[in-house]
Amino acid sequence: MTSDATQPTTAFCQHDHNHCIDSAMAQARHLCQQRGVRLTPIRQRVLELVWQSHQPLGAYTLLGLLAEEGFNSAPPTIYRALEFLQHEGLIHKLASINAFTGCCNPGTPHEGHFFLCLSCHQALEIDTSTLQHSLQNSAGKHGFSIAQQTIEITGCCAQCQSKQNTENHG
Amino acid sequence: MTSDATQPTTAFCQHDHNHCIDSAMAQARHLCQQRGVRLTPIRQRVLELVWQSHQPLGAYTLLGLLAEEGFNSAPPTIYRALEFLQHEGLIHKLASINAFTGCCNPGTPHEGHFFLCLSCHQALEIDTSTLQHSLQNSAGKHGFSIAQQTIEITGCCAQCQSKQNTENHG
């Protein structure tokens, strides 16, 4: 048997992405039911589309995908769905690239902080708990009260680096 | 005499902002001359307009101000100037609010990291050197090679907090 349990389920790693999708959709259904909010067909489909890979997608890209499937394709449709999903903590917006990506841990409310690979365009949601201390420290020095954090680090992921090395030296 | 030397010259503090402007323009002229690039009238005026306060301004706001002064007012005018100023490290773009602000230390190339006050809309460029260790640590764990960092922390500055307290309790 394959040891699925040991596979990472994140960006920048080979993994069973269907597991990401299934897990995300199951959590979404569960959370929405628990909160008494409606994961309508449009909202559910948008969430699935966002989760189609770990590459964040723009609102109009998503809108185009919706349109292909016969859904309404006016801008408010997608922005309303995205607003709902963001509000429920099921997706994050990446301000630096105007795109949206699924949240890996929607159960606990939090802001998304990311590594973004410029080569494969995937986003990895990272844990910034060790940053938070120095950030709060800096805020304290200035008497600044933190509300929201946009932390988006671009660069090149390990996979893409090794690919590039292979190309150059092989 | 007043002790100007002890005054902070940053956002979120009362200070002689003319000093900010004069210093920024002097540095800009110096750096451009040193590098053999041209701080043309449009570019210079855009930089002055960006520096008119510590509140970041949008491209079209700046374009409107240019237009009022008889400059050309088509979008490429402002985007070209902003691109030049960014490239020379004289301004930073704030991705989370699509706005531009002057760089406080253009001599040493760096990325801008900011506290943004939601109340007075000023931006304070902060030192994130203490963050960098944990960020590089996190990147190292994932084999991620960092290229560029978008770090924009919104909240409420000390001045605005004390104003709000005065309003509520006074």
Place this chain on the structure above:
DNA sequence: TGACAAGGGTTATAACGTAACATAACATCA
């Protein structure tokens, strides 16, 4: 003085996002 590059003018369009109002679907209760 002709090649060339940099800067800027002009027009058009792409990309991203929202306001405002009408209608449909759903829930609730007399």
Place this chain on the structure above:
DNA sequence: TGATGTTATGTTACGTTATAACCCTTGTCA
């Protein structure tokens, strides 16, 4: 059931942010 209020969606129009493409002027220099 039917009235009523709420939530979700449809629809049109517009606002905001950013870039592509083309051309002309100006300065530089062999």
